[in-house]
Structure formats: C-alpha cells, structure tokens
Amino acid sequence: MGQLLRLGKFLLGFILRHPITAVSVIARQTDGTIVLVQRQDNHQWSLPGGVIDWGETVEAAARRELREETGLEWQKLDxxxxxxxxxxxxxxxxxxxxxxxxxxxxxxxxxDPQEIRDIRAYPPEQIPLGDLAHDHRQQLEDYFSGRLILN
Incomplete structure (x- = not known):
C-alpha cells in the first residue's frame, strides 16, 4: 500500500508540474476578417482554441476546437x-x-453556449485588442507582423 501511495503521489506531482499544451486558431475568412469568440467565463474576446486532447495531433485539435467554438471548418493552413x-x-x-x-x-x-457567449468576425483594424483574453493580443500582433515566434 505504501508503494502504491508513493507512486500515486509521484504521478500526480509529475502531471501537475508540467504545462498543458493548447492550440489557438487565427481564423481568417475569405473576406479577410478574423473570427473571435467571446468567452462566457470572463466575457473577453478570444481566439478559438483549447487544450489538445490525449492522442490528438495539433491539427486535429485545432480543427475540433474551431468547429466546436465557431461552427467553422478548416480550409487551409496559412x-x-x-x-x-x-x-x-x-x-x-x-x-x-x-x-x-x-x-x-x-x-x-x-x-456550446456554456463556453461561448458570442462570435464575431472583425476586419483587422477593428479587432478589440484591448479586450482579448490570455496573450491573444500578442498572437495577433505577431500574425499581422508576419513574425514566427518562439517564447
């Protein structure tokens, strides 16, 4: 029993001390607008996205989160x-x-109305950069600048 308890503590500590992996999607429609979702938890605007599930690829997670949060479908990776x-x-x-x-x-x-409050497509110059969740402002600024970021 003591070994099992130690193993359980080790596994729990291992899992909790490692970052969660997620994906965010800068979804551009054919008219050039960028789709944002308004979160229910804090009412801030956000890029569609979320946690990558066990066994799921980055692309599969992005496709799933995009569909679940916006109803839109992945057409092409930019x-x-x-x-x-x-x-x-x-x-x-x-x-x-x-x-x-x-x-x-x-x-x-x-x-999912329990997670998403609203969805809007914004022309780039009208995106509410001051009211974005997480670091999504930085992600959008990097997108518009054309930079590839590793931070």
Whole structure:
C-alpha cells in the first residue's frame, strides 16, 4: 500500500508540474476578417482554441476546437504563427500554446453556449485588442507582423 501511495503521489506531482499544451486558431475568412469568440467565463474576446486532447495531433485539435467554438471548418493552413510558453500567458495554468493561422469556411454558430457567449468576425483594424483574453493580443500582433515566434 505504501508503494502504491508513493507512486500515486509521484504521478500526480509529475502531471501537475508540467504545462498543458493548447492550440489557438487565427481564423481568417475569405473576406479577410478574423473570427473571435467571446468567452462566457470572463466575457473577453478570444481566439478559438483549447487544450489538445490525449492522442490528438495539433491539427486535429485545432480543427475540433474551431468547429466546436465557431461552427467553422478548416480550409487551409496559412502558417505557424508561434509557440507561446510564458508562465503567465494564461491565468489559469502554465500552458504552452501553439498558434496557427488558417483560412476557414462555413457559417458561424455557437455550439456550446456554456463556453461561448458570442462570435464575431472583425476586419483587422477593428479587432478589440484591448479586450482579448490570455496573450491573444500578442498572437495577433505577431500574425499581422508576419513574425514566427518562439517564447
């Protein structure tokens, strides 16, 4: 029993001391607008995205999160924008976020109203940069500058 308890503590400590891996999607529609979702928890605007599930690839997670949060479908990958790993990038936990810029198709629809409050497509110059969750302002600025970021 003592060995099992020690093993359990070790595994729990191992899991909790490692960052969560997530993906965010800079979803560009054919008219050039960028799709943002408004979160229910803090009412801030956010890039679609979320945690990569066990056994899931980055692309599969991005496709799933995009569909779940916006109803839109992945059409084409534009580029990798960056990998963001600063300890304070997400106030809930230490997470590593892989930001992708993609072209999307379809009609927006809130699939989970407990998570998503609203969805809007913004022309780049009208994105509410001062009211974005996490480090999504930085991700968008890096996208618009054309930089590839590793931080």
């Amino acid at each position: 580029r990798l924008v960056g990998i963001y790993s600063q300890m304070n990038r997400d106030p809930r936990a230490h997470s590593i976020c892989i930001a992708l810029a993609i072209q999307v198709t379809g009609t927006v629809a809130i699939a």
